[in-house]
Amino acid sequence: MASIRDVANKANVAPCTVSRVLNGTANVAPETKQKIEMAMKELNYIPNELARGMFKQRSGIIAMLIPSIRHPYFSNLAHYIETRLYENGYKLMLCSTDGQIEKEREYIRILQSNLVDGVIMGVSDLEDAAYLQFKKPMIMLDYDLKKGIPVVVSDHEKGGYLAANTFISSGCKNVIHIGDKELSKVESYKCHKVLERELERADIKCRFVEIKWNEFDFFGYLDIAATILEKYPDIDGVMAADIQASAFLKAALTIGKKVPEDFAVISIDGTYVTDIGLMNMTSLVQSIDQIGDATIKMLFNLLAGKKIAKRKVVIDIKEKKGETTK
Amino acid sequence: MASIRDVANKANVAPCTVSRVLNGTANVAPETKQKIEMAMKELNYIPNELARGMFKQRSGIIAMLIPSIRHPYFSNLAHYIETRLYENGYKLMLCSTDGQIEKEREYIRILQSNLVDGVIMGVSDLEDAAYLQFKKPMIMLDYDLKKGIPVVVSDHEKGGYLAANTFISSGCKNVIHIGDKELSKVESYKCHKVLERELERADIKCRFVEIKWNEFDFFGYLDIAATILEKYPDIDGVMAADIQASAFLKAALTIGKKVPEDFAVISIDGTYVTDIGLMNMTSLVQSIDQIGDATIKMLFNLLAGKKIAKRKVVIDIKEKKGETTK
DNA sequence: ACAAAAAATGAAACATGTTTCACAATATCA
DNA sequence: TGATATTGTGAAACATGTTTCATTTTTTGT
Numbered sequence: 001m002a003s004i005r006d007v008a009n010k011a012n013v014a015p016c017t018v019s020r021v022l023n024g025t026a027n028v029a030p031e032t033k034q035k036i037e038m039a040m041k042e043l044n045y046i047p048n049e050l051a052r053g054m055f056k057q058r059s060g061i062i063a064m065l066i067p068s069i070r071h072p073y074f075s076n077l078a079h080y081i082e083t084r085l086y087e088n089g090y091k092l093m094l095c096s097t098d099g100q101i102e103k104e105r106e107y108i109r110i111l112q113s114n115l116v117d118g119v120i121m122g123v124s125d126l127e128d129a130a131y132l133q134f135k136k137p138m139i140m141l142d143y144d145l146k147k148g149i150p151v152v153v154s155d156h157e158k159g160g161y162l163a164a165n166t167f168i169s170s171g172c173k174n175v176i177h178i179g180d181k182e183l184s185k186v187e188s189y190k191c192h193k194v195l196e197r198e199l200e201r202a203d204i205k206c207r208f209v210e211i212k213w214n215e216f217d218f219f220g221y222l223d224i225a226a227t228i229l230e231k232y233p234d235i236d237g238v239m240a241a242d243i244q245a246s247a248f249l250k251a252a253l254t255i256g257k258k259v260p261e262d263f264a265v266i267s268i269d270g271t272y273v274t275d276i277g278l279m280n281m282t283s284l285v286q287s288i289d290q291i292g293d294a295t296i297k298m299l300f301n302l303l304a305g306k307k308i309a310k311r312k313v314v315i316d317i318k319e320k321k322g323e324t325t326k
Numbered sequence: 327m328a329s330i331r332d333v334a335n336k337a338n339v340a341p342c343t344v345s346r347v348l349n350g351t352a353n354v355a356p357e358t359k360q361k362i363e364m365a366m367k368e369l370n371y372i373p374n375e376l377a378r379g380m381f382k383q384r385s386g387i388i389a390m391l392i393p394s395i396r397h398p399y400f401s402n403l404a405h406y407i408e409t410r411l412y413e414n415g416y417k418l419m420l421c422s423t424d425g426q427i428e429k430e431r432e433y434i435r436i437l438q439s440n441l442v443d444g445v446i447m448g449v450s451d452l453e454d455a456a457y458l459q460f461k462k463p464m465i466m467l468d469y470d471l472k473k474g475i476p477v478v479v480s481d482h483e484k485g486g487y488l489a490a491n492t493f494i495s496s497g498c499k500n501v502i503h504i505g506d507k508e509l510s511k512v513e514s515y516k517c518h519k520v521l522e523r524e525l526e527r528a529d530i531k532c533r534f535v536e537i538k539w540n541e542f543d544f545f546g547y548l549d550i551a552a553t554i555l556e557k558y559p560d561i562d563g564v565m566a567a568d569i570q571a572s573a574f575l576k577a578a579l580t581i582g583k584k585v586p587e588d589f590a591v592i593s594i595d596g597t598y599v600t601d602i603g604l605m606n607m608t609s610l611v612q613s614i615d616q617i618g619d620a621t622i623k624m625l626f627n628l629l630a631g632k633k634i635a636k637r638k639v640v641i642d643i644k645e646k647k648g649e650t651t652k
Numbered sequence: 653a654c655a656a657a658a659a660a661t662g663a664a665a666c667a668t669g670t671t672t673c674a675c676a677a678t679a680t681c682a
Numbered sequence: 683t684g685a686t687a688t689t690g691t692g693a694a695a696c697a698t699g700t701t702t703c704a705t706t707t708t709t710t711g712t
Contacts, residue, residue, distance in 0.1 A: 001440075001461075004699055014662045019700055027659060049439040050380040051698035055667050059376060059441075061387075061419070068405060070598075075401040079394060079542075082422050086429070091436070093387070094420040096408050103412070110417070113375040114327075114668095115385075135327075216405075218598040246602045253604060272396075272544040276572045277603035278579060330669055340692045345670055353689060377668035381697050440698095 002043035010039035022047060062299065063093040063111050065104065066122035070216045072242060072271040073286070074122060080292035081120065088300065090117070099213060101125045108134060118299055124186070137302035139295050142187045144312060150302070152294045152313045153187040159284040160194025162319040163239055163266050166282060167199060170264040170326040172237035174205045176228065178244050182210050188268070191284075195239070207232075211244070221247035229255060237264040242273045245281060249324060265324035280322035290315045328369035336365035348373060388625065389419040389437050391430065392448035396542045398568060398597040399612070400448060406618035407446065414626065416443070425539060427451045434460060444625055450512070463628035465621050468513045470638060476628070478620045478639045479513040485610040485643040486520025489565050489592050492608060492645065493525060496590040496652040498563035500531045502554065504570050508536050514594070517610075521565070533558075537570070547573035555581060563590040568599045571607060575650060591650035606648035616641045 004022075008015040013032060020026045021036045028036075039045070053059040062085055066074040082092040093116055097104040104125055111119055111134075118137035128145055131138065140151040167175050177192050184190075192208050199206040211224060225247040229235065238248045245267030249259065257263040259279065267274050270283030294313040301308045330348075334341040339358060346352045347362045354362075365371070379385040388411055392400040408418040419442055423430040430451055437445055437460075444463035454471055457464065466477040493501050503518050510516075518534050525532040537550060551573040555561065564574045571593030575585065583589040585605065593600050596609030620639045627634045 003697085015698090016663085016700070017661060020661090023700080025700085026661090029660060032660080046435075046438045046440075048380070048698055049436075049441040050376055050385060051440075051667090052700080054374070054376045054380055054669095054698080055700050057667080061441075069395065069401050069408070070398075070405045072396075072398070072401075075395050075398075078420065079396045079422060082395070082420060083424070086421075091441070092420050094404065094408060094418050095412075096405060098409070109372075110375075112372045114372075114377075115375040115387075115417070216598075218601050243598075243602070250602075250604060272542075272569075273599060273602055275544050276569070276576075276599055278576060278605065329667085341668090342670070342693085343691060346691090349670080351670085352691090355690060358690080374668055377697090378670080380668080380699095381670050383697080 001048075002045045004045075004047070006043055007036065007039045007045050010043060011035045057114070058117055059115055060089060061091045061093050061116045062118050062120065063095055063107075063116040064120045064122060065095045065097060065107055068096045068098055068216050069094060072273050073269045073288075076271055076288045077122070077292055080288050081296065084292065084296045088296075097123050097125070098215075099125070105130065111136070118303055120295055120299065137299060139299050139302075141291070141295065143185055144187060145185065148311065150298045150308055150311050150313075151187075152291055152298065152315065154286045154291065154315050155317045156188050156191035157194050159268070159317040160191040161198060162284060162317070163191070164195050164198035164202070166266060166319065166325045167195075167204065167237045167239075167264060168202050170237065170260055172204060172264050174207075174232075174234045175199060175237035175239070175264075176207045176209055176232065176235050178209050178211055178238065178240035178248075180211060180213070182208060191268070216243075218243060218247060222251055225251035226254070236262060237266075239266040239268060239284075242267045242269045242271050242281075242283070246273060246277060249277070249279065249281065260324050260326045264326070267324075270320050274320075274322065279324055282322040282325040283320045285318050285320045287315055287318070327374075328371045330371075330373070332369055333362065333365045333371050336369060337361040383440065384443055385441055386415060387417045387419050387442045388444050388446065389421055389433075389442040390446040390448060391421045391423060391433055394422045394424055394542050395420060398599050399595045399614075402597055402614045403448070403618055406614050407622065410618065410622045423449050423451070424541075425451070431456065437462070444629055446621055446625065454511075463625060465625050465628075467617070467621065469511055470513060471511065474637065476624045476634055476637050476639075477513075478617055478624065478641065480612045480617065480641050481643045482514050482517035483520050485594070486517040487524060488610060488643065488645040489517070490521050490524035490528070492592060492651045493521075493530065493563045493565075493590060494528050496563065496586055498530060498590050500533075500558075500560045501525060501563040501565065501590075502533050502535055502558065502561050504535050504537055504564065504566035504574075506537060506539070508534060517594070542569075544569060544573060548577055551577035552580070562588060563592075565592040565594060565610075568593045568595045568597050568607075568609070571609075572599060572603060575603070575605065575607065586650050586652050590652070593650075596646050600646075600648065605650055608648040608651040609646045611644050611646050613641055613644070 004015045004018050007018050018036050020028050021033050064078060069075050085092050095107045104123055108130060120139050122141045124143035140149055142153050144151045179192060196206045221244050229251055245265050249265045252263045265281055267281045267283045270285030274281040274283045298308050330341045330344050333344045344362050346354050347359050390404060395401050411418050421433045430449055434456055446465050448467045450469035464475060466475055468479050470477045522532045547570050555577055566574060571591050575591045578589045591607055593607045593609045596611030600607040600609045624634055
């Protein structure tokens with residue numbers, strides 16, 4: 001593999017001159033430049049990005065830590081982020097934790113070692129200190145550490161209001177909210193708090209059920225949904241993330257419930273899977289584009305060494321009315 | 327950021343001794359070792375992976391080029407691959423081309439520059455020369471260059487037979503196959519060739535329609551499906567990738583076709599989206615695990631400098647019977 | 653035509669971790 | 683006890699590209 005010194009030798013110049021041609025960092029006489037370009041072509045020279053990065057202290061790689069790329073929400077978000085990174089000359093390293101705390105910790109360790117220039121944290125199972133000691137630009141998604149780390153969150157409180165209204169207008173009396181973390185720093189839990197309060201005010205029962213998944217498995221969700229429906233036969237409304245909501249919808253229809261008459265379903269995220277089925281699901285739509293855009297902008301500000309104006313950016317949530325609620 | 331020299335100074339040893347402790351490459355006296363470990367801890371030293379990689383000519387990163395991570399087939403595959411890479415100390419760089427030839431070309435250029443140790447090519451829109459000149463370990467998926475580049479393919483011919491049988495037993499007379507490339511090097515096109523031949527033998531019409539997508543958009547697919555169903559009202563069977571198949575299923579039901587009586591649907595891939603809807607779709611299931619496993623094994627062999635036994639690995643396809651065929 | 657400014661280029665140092673080679677200090681063996 | 687083997691360690695070189703600083707050559711201005 002040809003190095004810059006090989007090119008320099010072939011062109012009879014010093015390596016630094018080749019570097020200058022490569023980067024356009026200084027004037028080079030036209031003939032010299034031509035000689036060097038010939039040499040580069042002949043040797044099929046490709047600069048070594050590792051060496052370049054070592055000097056510049058920059059790899060051009062951004063890591064994204066997420067629970068699993070299989071979840072359509074994260075695959076959509078990763079797609080958006082990758083596109084934007086690419087446009088700006090960055091590459092995406094994808095790290096799934098699969099709900100394994102140790103994997104998350106290990107990835108954070110790896111990422112410290114100058115291999116990436118920044119991190120987008122779409123997962124947050126560690127103790128706060130693990131994030132605070134991280135020395136590179138980092139944006140957190142939906143987890144507000146309140147200690148200086150920038151965060152992009154959806155307006156889950158609004159989501160709670162929207163959902164409450166819809167459950168009320170659907171005539172529900174006994175609603176269940178499937179979530180994965182009962183923790184005030186996890187922004188999405190706020191959705192539950194609002195939902196609960198608003199439903200209580202309307203004399204509607206609202207229960208939170210935490211499901212920890214470390215396996216993405218639709219039939220697994222279907223089983224869980226069926227079990228829950230059996231255990232709580234009075235439930236007439238459910239709110240859950242897209243796939244889980246699909247599982248509940250399917251499970252409810254399977255045991256003969258009428259949707260939305262006997263049973264209302266609101267899905268959280270509103271990715272394409274809520275359109276794919278035969279029944280369009282009512283969804284609290286998180287705008288992937290807006291979340292991604294805010295994330296990218298904050299990240300690039302940090303990378304450029306700028307201070308960011310607002311540590312916390314809140315993205316609007318909209319309700320997409322479907323056929324699973326009234 | 328502390329370097330190995332800082333640690334060496336603090337511990338009063340030479341940098342190389344620190345390196346030896348770090349890598350266990352040579353004996354170090356216990357007291358020396360302890361001194362060094364203390365110094366590392368105090369300075370919060372983390373080795374610079376870029377520098378390390380430069381020396382070793384190895385970044386520990388594998389890139390995966392795919393059309394789009396939004397497609398469930400690729401997000402599932404990427405998930406599997408990432409898991410296996412992680413277990414073996416590698417990281418995944420994810421590159422979506424979004425059907426843009428230039429983006430694919432540019433990524434290949436970037437990946438040459440020592441930033442990655444190998445590439446998994448799940449996309450193949452360039453001229454063959456672009457792949458042949460690639461100087462790093464590369465595994466191609468479903469595209470057989472026949473010139474020495476290792477490839478993992480599903481047994482699309484078997485898929486063609488299975489589908490043909492199912493269309494025949496469903497009583498179809500006029501079948502359409504939605505694909506994205508009419509090219510003999512694209513293995514999945516073989517599925518069509520077999521399907522066509524087998525259906526012809528049974529006196530059934532079979533048409534191939536190429537749909538180039540560079541936007542992943544379910545409603546876009548739905549429009550296309552509706553248009554096609556309008557243009558060819560006699561169609562009574564369709565085979566397409568999961569999402570497109572879902573779109574056809576939905577479009578057909580929307581215009582009042584009975585499934586599977588009037589209209590049969592076979593989806594290709596059989597990811598979870600074929601289970602999520604209210605109707606389980608009949609699918610030709612590509613085994614993500616087997617494809618991923620074969621890919622990883624071949625890749626690691628190449629990375630280890632071993633010659634691989636079989637340049638082309640064919641993975642079985644199975645039919646998952648659903649409610650969209652008879 | 654001469655001073656001053658500008659342009660072109662190279663030598664050397666640097667970024668950081670690793671390895672080779674040499675040397676000294678012990679340990680082992682006959 | 684002397685000879686040989688083993689162990690521990692450092693100096694220096696290396697991997698590759700970039701930058702600073704100095705030097706030479708050319709251009710500009712008067």
